Amino acid sequence: MSRPRASERKPPWLRTFVPKSSPLVVTVCEGCGLYVIEDRESVWESWDYGCVEGDDLTVAIILGRQLTRVTWLPSVGHPLLRSTFGSRGIMPDGQYLARHMCHLARISVKPFTPPKRDRPPGKPWGGPKLSKQEIAEFKRIWNMPYSQLKHEKTPTNKVGQGDEFQALF
Known part of the structure; x- marks a missing residue:
């Protein structure tokens, strides 16, 4: 065939x-x-x-x-x-x-254009800037074994980013 x-x-x-x-x-x-x-x-x-x-x-x-x-x-x-x-x-x-219907005209022949990216590739995100203390705390928690982490207390202090406040956990 x-x-x-x-x-x-x-x-x-x-x-x-x-x-x-x-x-x-x-x-x-x-x-x-x-x-x-x-x-x-x-x-x-x-x-x-x-x-x-x-x-x-x-x-x-x-x-x-x-x-x-x-x-x-x-x-x-x-x-x-x-x-x-x-x-x-x-x-x-x-x-x-x-839906394709044989022998009927198409509704549109417009090509599909993928959505634009939010940012060009290779450019940095430009998100919140972290202090050296925050990065050190993140690394400490990230490298901590889970058995030790579940006994760790959640810190009560909050880290400020300008007008915003972020908790470490």
Whole structure:
């Protein structure tokens, strides 16, 4: 049996959206010849590759198309699809994929853009500054055996960081 031929060009951003390590697979629909994203993690489902958000989300709800929420996993570099139930679970700031319906137009062909990182890689966090006394106390407690640690009393003094107060434990 031969593979179905695609009736369209494969969008280049799909290679980064669905890498080889992902449980998602980009295939060609046998019925209409369009590229679809198949979720092969549990139940095999086909989704159109366009990112549904904003006004397209309203169109999808009006047309009654089933949606799945795209959750980007930065640690592994690929998305995870989470089912929504009707209009429940749909948030206006989310990104979704619409269920593939053969021979019907896609709701969207907008490429998926992963969320921006909170900070550029390689830059320091810039969190609270610790004094040498606090670092020494942390190291002492960190290196203490558990049997000794459970008999240790919690210190009553609090260490201040400007207007904030932090307890050591």
